[in-house]
Amino acid sequence: MIHLPRVRQGPLRALGVRLALAVSLVLFVVTVIYLDRDGYRDVNEDGLTLLDCFYYAVVSLSTTGYGDITPTSSQARLVNVLVITPCRVLFLIILVGTTLEVLTDQYRNSLLISRWRRKLKDHVIVCGYGTKGRAAVAALLETGYDKSKIIVVESREEGLRQAASHGLVAIEGNATRSSVLLDADVKNCRSVIIATDTDEASVLITLTVRQLTAGQVRIIASVREQENAALLKQSGAHHVIVSSATAGRLLGLTTTAPPLIDVVEDLLTPGQGMALAMRSAERAEVGQNPRELPTLVVALIRRGKVLPLGGEHVVTIETGDLLVYIRDENSTVGIAV
Template sequence: MIHLPLVRQGPLRALAVRMVAAVVLVLLAAFVIYADRDGYRDVNEDGLTMLDCFYYAVVSLSTTGYGDITPVTPDARLINILFITPARVLFLIILVGTTLEVLTDQYRNSLRVSRWRRKLKDHIIVCGYGTKGRAAISALLETGYDKSRIVVVESREVALRQAAANGLVAIEGNATRSAVLLQADVKNCKSVIIATDSDEASVLISLTVRQLTAGQVRIIAAVREQENAALLKQSGAHHVIVSSSTAGRLLGLTTTTPPLIDVVEDLLTPGQGMALAMRSAERAEVGRNPRELHTLVVALIRRGKVVALGGEHAETIETGDMLIYIRDENNSVAVH
């Protein structure tokens, strides 16, 4: 099931509201009739009881009208003209409106899903909307990624509602199943982020994605244990982040050299202070040493591999290199 971002109340809630309105209308009509019960004649000629009033209200509002109870006094007939007849019209509007509302919602939702599928391309699938999944999406949004190109796959109902409330498209189901990933159009996506709470589930998701896409989709995964990282890479993940060891290293840095953790957080937080960024090498920079540039370059990406700077061998920039540099977010310029 696909949960698009919430824009209005659901059909079940609308149905409940209309049912309550219909019941209130029947109760009000029954009490009005009971208050003027002497103005009505029953075929049994034994007077109207409260049950008779409810019966008359229901058959009148539903336009059944058996004729066994009829208004005979001018006051009773005036009440039928001024109250019962408008209430009957309102009751029919509630019933017909409920049916039309449900059908319209279903059609509108199908139309929105079809329109969403037509526009869906080069999107990112996030498997899991827990702490890691939400943080990954926040990082994507902070870097300017379009929210409409993010698809969440989650099986927990609470997480699904939260994702939809945050304006994200969420697909209900287990990401280890091929049918669920195909519903998210995994074959045409840009990358898959695996942020589940289980390393076993992460491995199964990675295997499933690799099988469905023939290894053409980039897979980024997080695992809890270091020993599972190699297994996840063997299953098809291109990048694996070990959350436990990474957190442990940060804890160690905080203990021994507290200022370093502030620098790391600053670099990883877009929009403030310093931030890591990447760009293509310009033509005028080819053949030069990265240390000679005004931009503070910390590494090069060459043919998909990281080229560290430093050491005895001086690296020069080649055509097609990507530069990893530090940018000053406050001034929107590179740090020199």
């Protein structure tokens, strides 16, 4: 099941809107009848009062029709055909609004999903919306990634609610199943982020994605134990993040070199201090030493490989290189050397 982000109307408000529409419709019909009251005849033959108009409007709209008040003139009968009858149908639709709303919601949801699928391309699939999944989505949004191109695959009801509340498209189901990944259009996605709670699930999802996409989609997976990292890479994951090893190393740095952990936290905390960023090398920078640039370049990526910048060997920028630099979150430029 696909859950598109949407703003839902409260039940009391929906009921109030329907009640207001029904009352407005009755008042409209009463006004029409009262203005043309000379064209109606009742059993007493003493003319229609305002109360008689209300009475006739209610029994007509509710399709009761006792027949004690009837239109006699041609104009009144024409008004009944062109105005009262459509209002009667509309009034019945309002009365059965709950059933109609369900049918309308189903049609609207199908229409929205159809439009969403037509526009879906180069998206990111996040399998699991726990702590790691939410952090991964937050990192994507930090870099300016379009929220509409992020799809969450989650089987837990709590995770689905959180994804919907954050304005994300959520697909309910187990990401290890091919049908669920196909619903997320895994064959046309840009990458798959696997942030499940168990290493076993991560391996199964990786194998399923590789089978469906023939290895054409980038897979980034997270595992708890270091010993499972090699298994994930053999299964087809391009990048593997070992959460336990990373956390342990940060704990060790905190003990032996406390200032280092402050720098790492500053780099990883969004919206403040420093942040890692990446951009393509500009034409004017080709042939220069990355260390001589105004921004602090910490790594250079060439054809998917990270080139060291330290030591005696001088690395110069080539066309197509990617520069990893430290950006000041409080400004639009990188930190100067």
